[in-house]
Amino acid sequence: MPHPAADRLPPLWQDLAPLLPADTEPAPWSGPRWWWAGVLDVEGLALGSLQALATALAAGTGAAGRGRDIALTSRGAAVSFASYTHLRVDGQAVGGFAPLSGFRRTIDGWVRLHANYPHHERALLKGLGVASPDDVDTALLRLSAPEVEERVTAHGGVAARVRTPKEWAESPAGRALQNEPWIRVDTEPGPAPKRAVGAALRGGSGGVLDGLRVLDLTRVIAGPSGSRILGALGADVLRIDPPATPELVEQHIDTGFSKRSAVADFADPAAYRRFRELFEAADVVLLGYRGGSLARFGLEPEALRADFPGLGVVSFDAWGDAGPWAGRRGFDSIVQAASGIASLYGGWDGDLWRPGALPVQALDYATGLGVAAAAAALMGARNRGISGAAHLSLARTALELMRLPAPPPGTERSELDPEVRTSPSAYGELTFVPPPLHVDGRQHDYSRPPQRYGSSGLVWE
Known part of the structure; x- marks a missing residue:
């Protein structure tokens, strides 16, 4: 039985239309439409x-x-x-994230750090000007979130200030993405294949x-x-x-x-x-x-x-690949923080608001x-x-x-x-x-x- 209109899927496959036959139909699917039940x-x-x-x-x-x-x-x-x-x-x-990876408070907000790889942990410590992981939280509480983001990034580390969706959309890096498709496809007439590609x-x-x-x-x-x-x-x-x-x-x-x-x-x-x-x-x-x-x-x-x-x-x-952050390092968790997703999934823990993450x-x-x-x-x-x-x-x-x-x-x-x-x-x-x-x-x-x-x-x- 087909799913009702309200349960239909986002047609993400249509970004591939320049590469697909004109009569392509989306692949079938079955099962519930929602299960994580988030924002x-x-x-x-x-x-x-x-x-x-x-x-x-x-x-x-x-x-x-x-x-x-x-x-x-x-x-x-x-x-x-x-x-x-x-x-x-x-x-x-x-194992999951390394001890230094995650959300941390600053003097004016929150940042997300990524230090799963040893070279990124070294860059993080250098950017914050500390010698030991034990000193990271103290250093962060002396800096603003934008300062942390820029200092760590400048030293080859990975950090992002937790923004709202509006803040991200209005930033130069966010604006550079507004007119991009999910999958950008560039095509041209091509040479005949050297050999057949795939049995199917x-x-x-x-x-x-x-x-x-x-x-x-x-x-x-x-x-x-x-x-x-x-x-x-x-x-x-x-x-x-x-x-x-x-x-x-x-x-x-x-x-x-x-x-x-x-x-x-x-x-x-x-x-x-x-x-x-x-x-x-x-x-x-x-x-x-x-x-x-x-x-x-x-x-x-x-x-x-x-x-x-x-x-x-x-x-x-x-x-x-365009905009001021084109050459910047980043991971899923860092993009969630910078783009506003962490803000959308945030909530109150007693008197303290904390950012959150996707399931x-x-x-x-x-x-x-x-x-x-x-x-x-x-x-x-x-x-x-x-x-x-x-x-x-x-x-x-x-x-x-x-x-x-x-x-x-x-x-x-x-x-x-x-x-x-x-x-x-x-x-x-x-x-x-x-x-x-x-x-x-x-x-x-x-x-x-x-x-x-x-x-x-x-x-x-």
């Missing part, structure tokens, strides 16, 4: 971004003949947006993205969660990290299913040469580093499209699904002679969420119990949730557990 329609963002991926996959398969049945459920969306929470390693839950994109019966080769140059959650589902769908995903700043082990485990992990120092000429050779046979590259940080290696989207015609390039960042890191996971959807749409379009690139940002995803109509009054919170899997791995016995899609009427699964971090060579399978 914002986080459910709509989760379901809409997942539907964008499912729609791109189904449209790509149908364009070549027999289409694949790609569908989604509310439970799949809900648990996938909390996959880190559901992950267990040998029966133990994984050819109308075959194998894995949905069998044969697709994806270079994953992303970090933390958004990009790696997007490439995780591409790997689950059959793509050969090779994630490459720098040796100087390794990924956190538990985040690698959560997002490392159905892909391989390599470490390479691009400043080493031999390693860089092997890395560049990968592009000759790659179909898609995912770029998730802050704006401008990869330019010295020739890895900006424009340079890659010029060097490798027909390559699908999907890039994303924290704050968008899940929805900006990360929705952006990651947008990245995966853009990659799938680019490959379907390439088989029709269209080449292109796509760009997203966490801040633009935040704006999309805040623009959605609020959930109906009286909506109550409910729990959608996860369907879990177990598997042995290099890190121990893992308990985890499967990918959030149904393919040809069956719950999809990961093809393999996470491999040991950095264990792969710079080669395609």
